[in-house]
Amino acid sequence: MATIPEGFIIPDFGSAPAAAGGTAPAASSASAPSTYAGPRKISFICSKGNLDMAYPGLIMANAALGEGVEVNIFFTFWGLDIIHKKLNKKLRFTFAGNTAMHMPELGYLRPGLENVSFPQAMANLPGMTRFGTSYMKKAMADLGIPPVDEMIDLLEAAGANMYACKLTVDMMQLIEADLKGIKGVISATDFIELSEGGQIVFI
Amino acid sequence: MPTNTLNGYSFEVDNEGFFEDREQWSEDLARELAALIDINLTDEHMKVLKFARDDQAQTGLTPTLNRMNKTGGFVVKDLFALFPGKPAKKIAWLAGLKKPTSCV
Numbered sequence: 616m617a618t619i620p621e622g623f624i625i626p627d628f629g630s631a632p633a634a635a636g637g638t639a640p641a642a643s644s645a646s647a648p649s650t651y652a653g654p655r656k657i658s659f660i661c662s663k664g665n666l667d668m669a670y671p672g673l674i675m676a677n678a679a680l681g682e683g684v685e686v687n688i689f690f691t692f693w694g695l696d697i698i699h700k701k702l703n704k705k706l707r708f709t710f711a712g713n714t715a716m717h718m719p720e721l722g723y724l725r726p727g728l729e730n731v732s733f734p735q736a737m738a739n740l741p742g743m744t745r746f747g748t749s750y751m752k753k754a755m756a757d758l759g760i761p762p763v764d765e766m767i768d769l770l771e772a773a774g775a776n777m778y779a780c781k782l783t784v785d786m787m788q789l790i791e792a793d794l795k796g797i798k799g800v801i802s803a804t805d806f807i808e809l810s811e812g813g814q815i816v817f818i
Numbered sequence: 819m820p821t822n823t824l825n826g827y828s829f830e831v832d833n834e835g836f837f838e839d840r841e842q843w844s845e846d847l848a849r850e851l852a853a854l855i856d857i858n859l860t861d862e863h864m865k866v867l868k869f870a871r872d873d874q875a876q877t878g879l880t881p882t883l884n885r886m887n888k889t890g891g892f893v894v895k896d897l898f899a900l901f902p903g904k905p906a907k908k909i910a911w912l913a914g915l916k917k918p919t920s921c922v
Contacts, residue, residue: 617850617853623835624822624833625835626836626907628855628903628907628911674921677922678922681882681904681905682904683903759885759920761888766922769883769887772887772895773895
């Protein structure tokens with residue numbers, strides 16, 4: 616490797632794997648002693664199967680991979696739908712129970728309407744979930760965010776380690792062939808073991 | 819604005835070291851920069867950098883890996899192999915572009 620001249624500002628590309636760099640766990644965390652001392656890693660637990668709850672984990676995992684962080688994702692309970700070959704194109708978004716549902720477009724109708732939350736009584740009308748789902752899919756597509764099934768392909772190509780929860784697979788009577796992009800069907804204990812030393816994000 | 823100098827080249831950078839002006843970039847400079855992060859620029863690398871520059875010229879935004887895959891036809895796995903660790907940032911830097919800002 617060529618030497619970097621003095622005064623040269625170079626973006627943080629992480630350290631060479633052997634050396635402990637900025638992405639290594641802080642040595643001062645003596646309160647939580649751990650035997651792990653490798654590079655930074657993050658584990659995501661995706662437990663929801665709604666369209667709006669599928670994206671946060673996938674997007675953050677993708678960002679982490681782009682930063683050179685090791686990523687494990689554990690899909691459990693309804694989150695299994697995110698990697699289900701037949702279901703992950705059909706994830707839905709509902710207004711019901713979501714008081715934070717505002718639509719920016721309504722502001723063009725009358726200023727102020729964009730901040731009014733969607734009436735809950737109307738959320739259960741027939742067709743509302745279909746409308747909400749297509750509305751959200753369009754909003755994401757407009758921002759250049761791929762659909763969920765393509766996000767899984769992207770994560771797999773970027774090197775994410777994805778696992779399905781064994782208990783849920785048994786409970787939902789699925790087989791591994793139903794699921795896409797995963798390295799295996801593992802138990803919660805296995806996942807806790809392989810996420811040692813990393814941060815865990817539960818979604 | 820800080821200025822980086824390297825083997826006779828000089829270019830303005832932001833606080834993190836990304837290029838401020840894409841016109842101060844050249845292929846030869848990219849080779850010099852790549853040596854600093856232990857990458858030997860091949861034609862494969864250069865194809866990616868050229869696409870990133872062309873795309874940025876059109877959209878005004880540094881392309882993300884997803885965009886390089888969708889629009890440029892590059893395989894994400896290959897990009898990780900060519901620019902290990904932080905591919906999007908390394909590509910942006912070696913192509914003389916600003917730090918990528920999009921999420922996906």
